[in-house]
Amino acid sequence: xxxxxxxxxxxxxxEAGSRAGLLPQDSFSRPSAIAAAxxxxxxxxxxxxDTWLTxxxxxxxxxxxxxxxxxxxxxxxxSARLERVVGPSVDALRPIPSVALxxxxxxxxxxxxxxxxxxxxxxCFWPVLLMTQSAVRxxxxxxxxxxxxxxxxxFATLRxxxxxxxxxxxxVGLRLALGxxxxxxxxxxxxxNPRGLGxxxxxxxxxxxxxxxxxxxxxxxxxGWMLNHAAKxxxx
Amino acid sequence: MRVVPPMLxxxxxxxxxxxxxxxxxxxxxxxPSPGRTLRELWDQGASGQLWQPLGAxxxxxxxxxxxxxxxxxxxxxxxxxxxxxRQYLEPMLELLRPLPASAIIPVAILFFGLSNAMSTAxxxxxxxxxxxxxxxxxLKLPEPQLLELCSTLRLSKRQVLLKIELPGALPDxxxxxxxxxxxxxxxxxxxxxxxxxxxxxxxxLLAQRSFRSPELYAGIVVLGIMGFIANQVLLVAERRLLRxxxxxx
Numbered sequence: 001x002x003x004x005x006x007x008x009x010x011x012x013x014x015e016a017g018s019r020a021g022l023l024p025q026d027s028f029s030r031p032s033a034i035a036a037a038x039x040x041x042x043x044x045x046x047x048x049x050d051t052w053l054t055x056x057x058x059x060x061x062x063x064x065x066x067x068x069x070x071x072x073x074x075x076x077x078x079s080a081r082l083e084r085v086v087g088p089s090v091d092a093l094r095p096i097p098s099v100a101l102x103x104x105x106x107x108x109x110x111x112x113x114x115x116x117x118x119x120x121x122x123x124c125f126w127p128v129l130l131m132t133q134s135a136v137r138x139x140x141x142x143x144x145x146x147x148x149x150x151x152x153x154x155f156a157t158l159r160x161x162x163x164x165x166x167x168x169x170x171x172v173g174l175r176l177a178l179g180x181x182x183x184x185x186x187x188x189x190x191x192x193n194p195r196g197l198g199x200x201x202x203x204x205x206x207x208x209x210x211x212x213x214x215x216x217x218x219x220x221x222x223x224g225w226m227l228n229h230a231a232k233x234x235x236x
Numbered sequence: 237m238r239v240v241p242p243m244l245x246x247x248x249x250x251x252x253x254x255x256x257x258x259x260x261x262x263x264x265x266x267x268p269s270p271g272r273t274l275r276e277l278w279d280q281g282a283s284g285q286l287w288q289p290l291g292a293x294x295x296x297x298x299x300x301x302x303x304x305x306x307x308x309x310x311x312x313x314x315x316x317x318x319x320x321x322r323q324y325l326e327p328m329l330e331l332l333r334p335l336p337a338s339a340i341i342p343v344a345i346l347f348f349g350l351s352n353a354m355s356t357a358x359x360x361x362x363x364x365x366x367x368x369x370x371x372x373x374x375l376k377l378p379e380p381q382l383l384e385l386c387s388t389l390r391l392s393k394r395q396v397l398l399k400i401e402l403p404g405a406l407p408d409x410x411x412x413x414x415x416x417x418x419x420x421x422x423x424x425x426x427x428x429x430x431x432x433x434x435x436x437x438x439x440x441l442l443a444q445r446s447f448r449s450p451e452l453y454a455g456i457v458v459l460g461i462m463g464f465i466a467n468q469v470l471l472v473a474e475r476r477l478l479r480x481x482x483x484x485x
Contacts, residue, residue, distance in 0.1 A: 003327025027346045088242040089249060095463030097422045099437075100456045102429065103444035107452065108266050179334065187338035187422075191429045192441075198339070205342035213342050217335070224334030 029210040038215035046200065047219060054196035057113050058185035061120025065177055069125045070170060073132025074162055078144075083133070090129070098123035098184055102191055112195070116188045123184045124177035131173025135166035171235035178231045182224055268450045276450040277457060290458060293424050293435035296352070297466075300359025301420040305413050308364050312371025316405075317397060322372070333369065337362030337419065338426055345431070355427035362423045363416035370412025374405025407478055414470040421463055436462075 011031045017023040018030035025033075041047035076083045076090075101119050109115035143165060147157040163170070189198025197220055204213040250270045256262045257269030280286035315321045315329075341358055348354035382404070386396045428437030440455035 002323045003325075006324055007328050007331075085241045085245045089246045092246070092464075093460070095467060096456060096460035097418075097425055097463055099422050099425045099429070100440060100459040103440045103452055104456065107444050107447070107449065183336040183338070186336045187426055190338050190341050191426055201339065201342045205346055210346060213346070217339055217343065220339050221331060221335040224336065225331060228334050 025210075026208060027210055029214050033211040034214045034218070037209070037211040038219065041212060041215055041219075047197075047216065050195075050197045050200045050216075051219070051223065053113075054182070054185050054189065054198065057116035057188075057196065058120055058181040060113065061117040061185070062124050062178055062181040064117065064121040065124030065128055065181075066174055068121075069128025069173070069177070070132050070163075073129045073170075073173075074136050074158065074166075076129070077133040077136025077139075077166075078162075080137075094126050099187060099191070102188055105188075106192065111193055116185055116193050116195075119188050120181050120184045123180050127176040127180065128170070128173045131176070132166065132170050135169035135173075136162060138169070139165045175228075175231045175235050179224070179228060182227055186220065265447055265449055268453060272450040273453040273457065277454040280451075280454060286458070289434060289436045289439050290462075292433075293421075293428065293437065293459075294462070296355055296428070296433075296435060297359065297417070297420045297424040300356045300423065301363050301413075301417050303356065303360040304363040304416055304420070305367050307360065308367025308412070308416070309371050309409060311364075312368045312409075313375065313397070313402070315368075316372040316375030317393075317401065326372075329369070333365050337365075337423060341427065341430055350431035350433070352433060354431060355424065355433055358427050359420050359423045363419045366412040366415035366419065367409065368412075370408040370415075371405060374408030375401055379404070407474075407481070410470070410474045410477065414467065414474070417466050417470060418463065421459070421466060425459065 014023065014028070015031045018025055018028060023030075038047075076086060098119055101122055102115075105115040105118045109118060139162065143161050144157070147161045152160065185196065186198040189196040190202055193199065197216055201213055201216045201220075204210070204216060253262075253267070254269050254271055257264055257267060257272075277286075315325050337358065340361055341354075344354045344357045344361075348357060382400050383396070386400060391399070424435065425437035427433060428435040429441045432438055436455050436459055440452050440459075443449070443451035443455060
């Protein structure tokens with residue numbers, strides 16, 4: 001209740017300032033115009049379509065990163081020797097800012113969902129890998145010994161022992177990665193990929209439709225918030 | 237003995253890549269050999285071509301980050317030390333936080349044009365959140381005994397803040413600043429690509445457009461090294477600044 005007060009006051013001041021001519025409408029627009037652009041964007045289907053395009057790439061990249069990150073994390077978490085050998089190479093690759101790979105992804109895949117998903121996958125891979133690795137390393141060793149004495153196959157051990165025991169912390173990594181996936185997808189679209197919400201925002205800005213641009217920005221914020229909440233519900 | 241296997245692994249990776257490139261198993265336009273990339277990097281360093289964009293990107297990153305850290309700590313203290321401010325502002329901050337920082341690039345272009353000011357504004361906005369939230373978080377949990385001590389000593393609010401609360405929040409603040417610096421580098425590269433501002437980000441995009449892939453890879457390597465150094469510098473600073481604390485809490 002108290003939290004809604006300040007945004008409400010700001011919105012009223014914004015609207016009043018705009019109507020009084022204090023805030024230039026080209027750049028500030030006004031809340032009523034933004035609300036109208038929002039409704040219109042949904043009615044003509046452009047916002048839902050762009051949302052889907054963004055999510056398509058974000059979720060595809062996230063899924064790739066989740067599978068590869070969990071597999072690599074389990075391997076590195078189980079074998080201290082492997083970790084010692086591969087770890088430094090992982091540490092050398094990890095600090096590369098994901099956006100530095102945008103031109104490379106463009107070179108390899110051209111414009112489209114594949115280049116976007118590949119950059120998302122690179123960015124999401126690291127948190128999943130690191131959380132899985134430390135989660136697996138923290139598993140009670142006796143559980144693994146038990147699996148060995150029961151002569152479970154590797155995949156049975158993975159499914160029945162490792163993943164359940166490490167599930168909580170892997171979930172934390174997945175949640176982090178899910179948040180990152182949306183951010184990176186939008187970033188790639190804003191920089192150069194001509195699809196999705198990010199590109200639509202740049203388009204609205206260049207067409208001097210600041211009302212539509214703010215509507216898309218607020219929608220993006222809401223999407224991020226909802227994704228975060230959904231992830232909290234589904235994952236631990 | 238303990239250094240050799242990891243070195244061998246890294247060398248083997250690069251070696252396989254080099255071999256695959258030499259034998260034309262992989263497309264040299266997409267994946268130029270590590271040798272060509274290194275030579276490109278060496279030439280750029282020797283001819284001085286590398287330093288200007290490197291300096292431009294570094295400065296861009298630092299300007300935005302310093303601005304964000306200063307604002308983040310100031311706002312964080314304002315919000316974190318007052319219950320009332322927390323009640324009124326925290327829900328709004330929670331809503332703003334998941335907003336992708338790059339999404340405000342169009343807004344910033346609208347206000348600042350395709351300029352350095354736009355880039356700094358975007359970087360400052362993006363790396364503000366980790367510092368701000370870490371400061372609020374760090375101020376939330378002062379040790380009750382310390383606060384009792386303060387009231388016994390009749391310290392003023394200001395003294396409590398400077399002597400107890402801020403030092404207590406320092407580990408959180410520094411961790412937030414480290415996350416902020418990583419974000420600042422990302423956004424520096426993003427804004428350079430989007431707005432064609434001079435720097436490494438623009439350079440690698442131009443290298444891609446003209447299919448000069450060794451140059452593109454050299455740029456990615458340099459950005460990776462920058463990210464690594466930035467993180468290490470702050471880790472060392474953290475260790476130094478927090479030496480007064482008990483080793484394990």
